[in-house]
Amino acid sequence: MTSPQDPSSGATQLDERPWEEMLRLAQEGTHVQLEEYVSHLSSADQALALSRLDEDEETQVLEAMNAADAAELISHLPEIEAARMLALLDTSTAAAIVQELPSDEQADLLGDLSDEQAEAILEELPQEEAAAARELSSYEDDEAGGMMVREMLRFNDSMSVRDVIQDLSEHGEDYSDIDVRYAYVCDAQDRLVGVLPMQNLLFVKRAERLSDLMIRDPLSVQATASLDDLIELFDAHNYLAVPVVDEQGKLQGIVHREAVQYEETRAAESDYLKSQGIVGGEELRTMPLWLRARRRLSWLSINVFLNIGAAAVIAYFQDTLQAVIALAVFLPIISDMSGCSGNQAVAVSMRELSLGLVRPTEMLRVWWQEVSVGLINGSALGVLVAIVAVMFNGNPYLGIVVGIALFANTIVAVSIGGVVPLLLKRFGFDPAVASGPLLTTVTDMCGFFFVLGLATMMLSKLI
């Protein structure tokens, strides 16, 4: 990456253990040296370094920096980590840092603190900012209110171009962190009445009124609009931001496209973690051991009971198994392969649901599309495992039993894997979380039943 503004970054990024230098500078150096060192680290290395310190050391580093730089530093951390560090600091330091964050990040972090901690920090903030943060943190992270910022250009419709240009030159400093491509125009009752692309001001006389220049009846959303609504909106329109209004049409803030994309990425990552059994959709190894163990165990406990249910099928057929012990060798293969086939179908259903290419009601359609694949792959796998079985103990009937069982169970697995996510979505459950264990349990039960049931029927041929 060409970066002529920052010629020294190559050298400092070589640090093997940046947290040690960070701590040393916090303890021995000036805050300017510390801030300069941190600013030369990549944002990933900043997050890495800070998360490697213990709680005392983290506090020392954050307290040694000025609030704006500390805010910048913790904004590179995962939200849950940033909130944890904020809780370590004394209230006035924490409040100073919070004040430097954009309003949506303020709200997210305060929402992750305990009510007392959040309240203590809010009391240190200027009254207006505290009221705003209180209101924003009442929204979920993934609705428009939780993603919006209050930092924007906002003018009254009676202002002239000259008034705006004067305001810009007087408040240039305040506006340095905000997106000044668009201004939002309100009437005397604070109701949003127009949007003004700022570059248009280049073309007009300075005496003109904003009400004559603005785009009227602009698109807007309510603070309760969902992430899906916003994804849809930014997909359909090439906007950088969309204004948020309350029920009276009063302008509350704007949601930037990048905030929506950030939440979309976060939701995808969280879905992946949930689908792998990380309850809550987030775990970092810096989190307390007991919390990590307990959350993982809650998932494992559900699975162990489901597994015991499936194992009951084996127990039921113990006599058959005793008579043909070779079957025991093939039970885990049937179980595992059906799990693999089913997971593939789950993944494709999740993808099509997220793209909107399938509706939750179209179960029959998905089922048939999966069965077509299942017939082909089930045949291939069934023949393959049948050959292995015959080679294993020379009895062709063992091959027939395990081959047919794997064929049949592949079709069961892709059917369940394809349809269950739609069903869960339709009834308001999270398909990422619940598909896996349901799938595994049912396919295990069916698979064991097919192998052992068939074997029981053909027992005379197998012994």
Next chain:
Amino acid sequence: MTSPQDPSSGATQLDERPWEEMLRLAQEGTHVQLEEYVSHLSSADQALALSRLDEDEETQVLEAMNAADAAELISHLPEIEAARMLALLDTSTAAAIVQELPSDEQADLLGDLSDEQAEAILEELPQEEAAAARELSSYEDDEAGGMMVREMLRFNDSMSVRDVIQDLSEHGEDYSDIDVRYAYVCDAQDRLVGVLPMQNLLFVKRAERLSDLMIRDPLSVQATASLDDLIELFDAHNYLAVPVVDEQGKLQGIVHREAVQYEETRAAESDYLKSQGIVGGEELRTMPLWLRARRRLSWLSINVFLNIGAAAVIAYFQDTLQAVIALAVFLPIISDMSGCSGNQAVAVSMRELSLGLVRPTEMLRVWWQEVSVGLINGSALGVLVAIVAVMFNGNPYLGIVVGIALFANTIVAVSIGGVVPLLLKRFGFDPAVASGPLLTTVTDMCGFFFVLGLATMMLSKLI
């Protein structure tokens, strides 16, 4: 969502089967009626409707629309679907649609077509645009060259503010689709020398030269910069776009923040699909059946051989199993529970790697963090399964065998699950793809070995 510009959308979105109306209008209506109907569908419904038509019908719809609206319509589809539809159209229609797409989407789509198809379309494009598209499609989708667009404001450093304003008012129409917040300033040799925030022009005299107003030595990237480089850059800087230069510093295009975020989301989704055994990271059920079956089967075949390897452990201990048939009931539980524990560890390692909170070399650190959780959860699960085993056949030694085996194998599973993604990443493999099967196979082998090995040692107590 408040949408005063579009009062009718509520009514038309109720269509159960929008593809039927779409086809009817393509066959019987005017292109204006068709375009209006399509524009009232949400972008997800547009994608859904188009993908539900057969190939002839898709062609009829796309050919009935004007090229700009057809381009808008196919841009809502997953890339692979959009390319497939483009390939169905006659070359001149396809070329007209391609011409309406932004340059990065042109390059992505052409890259997904066969060389002959892409070449045929390129020959129909204006020479300059074809050359540009040829060059862009030589880059991977996830490097800066593949994400950049050529649509931008680009001025010479000798121009005055007056020249720029005159250019804007003359070419306003051409600039309607591009981001005019920043202009990029080049010298006479086309080398990037500055960036100009357009709103600054509001504050200056019209006779001033751009070279005196622009921000000099702007940040830029090479066309080969990776997705990770760009994520890092946009994370560290609050820019909307970054200019791309060649080795001589000549301006090639700009990469928008949203293009980077789109690729980031796509990469996360693709990782999820790969981790579930969807080879290539993409499958839609509209893809040809044999392709879907073949790709899924390629993954299943690897797994079946790995499974047979694990089953060989059971075969080796057949005599023990014959003697204590109750063990067969518990083998799938051990295998499945260890798989669950291991997957949790894989997911957390993937998350920490993607956040940069762990480096691929820090295997020992991760191993220890996982073992701590494994000791707790392994004990809990081991005791639970031991109790079930004792309840099942009344022999306390059966409980001891399966309990110890599950305890030990949970530790094996979280160790492998935590460390293998780091190892794969370190040696340049894709951790999302390879972690799963490696984990399952090794944990199955160990789990079966623990249960059956322990049982063999304690055989006299178990019978």
